[in-house]
Amino acid sequence: xxxxIESSCDETAAALVDDGGRLLSxxxxxxxxxHARYGGVVPEVASRRHLELCVxxxxxxxxxxxxxxxxVDAVAVTEGPGLxxxxxxxxxxxxALAFARRLPLIPVGHLHGHVASLYLEPEPVAPPFLVLLAxxxxxxxxxxxxxxxxxxxxxxxxxxxxxxxFDQGARLLGLGYPGGAALERLARDGDDHAxxxxxxxxxxxxxxxxxxxxxTALRTAVLAAGGDDAGRADLAASYQRALVRSLVSRTxxxxxxxxxxxxxxxxxxxxxxxxxxxxxxxxxxxxxxLALAPLALCSDNAAMIASAARFCAALPYPEYLARDAYAxx
Amino acid sequence: MLLLSLDTATDTxxxxxxxxxxxxxxxxxxxxxxxxxxxxxDVDHLMRTAAVEPSQLDAIVVGTGxxxxxxxxxxxxxxxxxxxALSVPVHGVGTLDALLCGDSxxxxxxxxxxxxxxxxxxxxxxxxxAPAHLAELIAPGTSLAGxxxxxxxxxLEPAAxxxxxxxxxxxxxxxxxxxxxxxxxxxxxxYVRAPDADRSPPARAAS
Numbered sequence: 056x057x058x059x060i061e062s063s064c065d066e067t068a069a070a071l072v073d074d075g076g077r078l079l080s081x082x083x084x085x086x087x088x089x090h091a092r093y094g095g096v097v098p099e100v101a102s103r104r105h106l107e108l109c110v111x112x113x114x115x116x117x118x119x120x121x122x123x124x125x126x127v128d129a130v131a132v133t134e135g136p137g138l139x140x141x142x143x144x145x146x147x148x149x150x151a152l153a154f155a156r157r158l159p160l161i162p163v164g165h166l167h168g169h170v171a172s173l174y175l176e177p178e179p180v181a182p183p184f185l186v187l188l189a190x191x192x193x194x195x196x197x198x199x200x201x202x203x204x205x206x207x208x209x210x211x212x213x214x215x216x217x218x219x220x221f222d223q224g225a226r227l228l229g230l231g232y233p234g235g236a237a238l239e240r241l242a243r244d245g246d247d248h249a250x251x252x253x254x255x256x257x258x259x260x261x262x263x264x265x266x267x268x269x270x271t272a273l274r275t276a277v278l279a280a281g282g283d284d285a286g287r288a289d290l291a292a293s294y295q296r297a298l299v300r301s302l303v304s305r306t307x308x309x310x311x312x313x314x315x316x317x318x319x320x321x322x323x324x325x326x327x328x329x330x331x332x333x334x335x336x337x338x339x340x341x342x343x344x345l346a347l348a349p350l351a352l353c354s355d356n357a358a359m360i361a362s363a364a365r366f367c368a369a370l371p372y373p374e375y376l377a378r379d380a381y382a383x384x
Numbered sequence: 385m386l387l388l389s390l391d392t393a394t395d396t397x398x399x400x401x402x403x404x405x406x407x408x409x410x411x412x413x414x415x416x417x418x419x420x421x422x423x424x425x426d427v428d429h430l431m432r433t434a435a436v437e438p439s440q441l442d443a444i445v446v447g448t449g450x451x452x453x454x455x456x457x458x459x460x461x462x463x464x465x466x467x468x469a470l471s472v473p474v475h476g477v478g479t480l481d482a483l484l485c486g487d488s489x490x491x492x493x494x495x496x497x498x499x500x501x502x503x504x505x506x507x508x509x510x511x512x513x514a515p516a517h518l519a520e521l522i523a524p525g526t527s528l529a530g531x532x533x534x535x536x537x538x539x540l541e542p543a544a545x546x547x548x549x550x551x552x553x554x555x556x557x558x559x560x561x562x563x564x565x566x567x568x569x570x571x572x573x574x575y576v577r578a579p580d581a582d583r584s585p586p587a588r589a590a591s
Binding site: 102110144376 | 421422425427438453457459460463469579580582
């Protein structure tokens with residue numbers, strides 16, 4: 056049984072997974088409300104909160120699974136990439152938990168974790184596949200050949216992450232932070248063809264993505280449109296359509312280029328209903344098998360870290376005692 | 385009673401194994417922004433030296449700062465996790481209180497960066513102040529200790545007595561945290577300062 060801890064950004068999370076890849080418990084304490092008044096994640100504020108929450112979420116995960124810490128065989132933890140101060144709180148907690156019982160420690164890459172959200176029972180998706188990983192911190196297309204941490208990146212955002220683009224769009228529309236889900240809700244009442252936002256990188260070679268131009272276009276449109284509700288809904292719908300089209304067109308092209316017959320979609324943005332529907336439609340047309348991350352495991356969580364840990368090297372005691380975290384991959 | 389005490393609030397991480405008033409083993413590892421990361425390595429070494437297992441510990445005592453935010457959190461997170469895993473209590477002791485245990489130290493003084501020191505003692509309540517201001521507050525001949533006193537020696541020394549840089553008085557030895565049982569409190573961090581985001585003017589509406 057693996058106990059995993061995730062604290063790379065503004066979610067403090069712990070989860071337990073058994074040897075067969077069955078999720079026994081998953082606890083996520085989101086700090087979103089705490090950061091809302093700043094309009095984004097403040098690293099020092101996040102780190103302070105992680106310290107308060109780390110042991111309580113571990114305790115809760117064990118309670119939810121109905122087991123004591125003495126039943127845990129290994130401790131897994133996100134070691135990067137992410138906010139360094141935030142990561143260090145989770146890592147210190149994990150190292151000390153493992154050290155207390157001389158258990159092995161399994162350091163896990165956060166991006167591998169997102170991909171491994173697909174490896175859990177009851178419906179695990181096995182590699183090989185092309186993965187679209189789109190979250191608040193990362194947006195990339197990669198080929199995954201096996202369950203291990205390796206992946207071959209074939210395209211990635213040149214500026215903002217897709218989730219960041221959703222959040223910033225929401226902010227421009229006065230929806231607060233984090234606003235991805237609120238933007239999707241507002242867009243339901245809007246006409247997604249009301250504004251023609253250019254799809255970034257359309258017609259350009261390669262598989263990279265870009266979202267910063269779109270954000271600028273939205274800002275200009277928001278200023279021009281004034282502020283009535285119908286107008287905001289139209290802007291939200293049109294902006295979302297442009298984001299989704301950009302992600303879908305790059306992803307479908309990556310499938311062509313790599314010749315992969317399975318597409319996996321993970322990360323916070325994978326929870327977007329319009330993106331899910333568009334990919335379902337396109338994949339059906341192209342004869343590609345589509346595997347969408349379970350909704351509960353799209354945004355940051357520790358279940359995915361525990362899942363990834365099953366396919367990572369475990370460091371035996373005492374090899375991990377001076378292990379450090381890393382901010383960027 | 386077997387205690388493990390530790391402090392990572394400053395650039396010198398300290399740890400101590402303590403049994404009923406006796407130091408079984410102790411360590412002090414210096415290294416800006418790296419000392420805290422090696423804390424468990426040091427603790428492991430102490431335990432091997434003293435032939436002690438984690439499961440034999442009766443309590444954990446941890447320095448609660450103030451000091452570097454990240455270092456402080458590494459110590460507190462480690463202590464809380466050890467306490468949870470071993471089902472033993474975790475107590476906190478201020479890092480300045482540990483420094484005040486040094487022989488005839490009047491005011492403890494920790495480098496707070498940004499041109500300030502965290503200090504306490506001789507009637508001065510815990511605060512972050514400029515060294516020049518501290519020099520005005522203290523009586524002539526007051527004895528200062530800690531890495532803040534070392535760093536701002538030139539500003540402080542006309543008014544204060546400060547031991548040579550290499551003196552052990554400037555290190556928050558974890559044996560002090562173990563011995564200060566009358567000060568043991570909840571292991572909560574003493575940040576003293578709010579996060580920068582709470583101190584700056586409101587952020588612009590949208591970027």
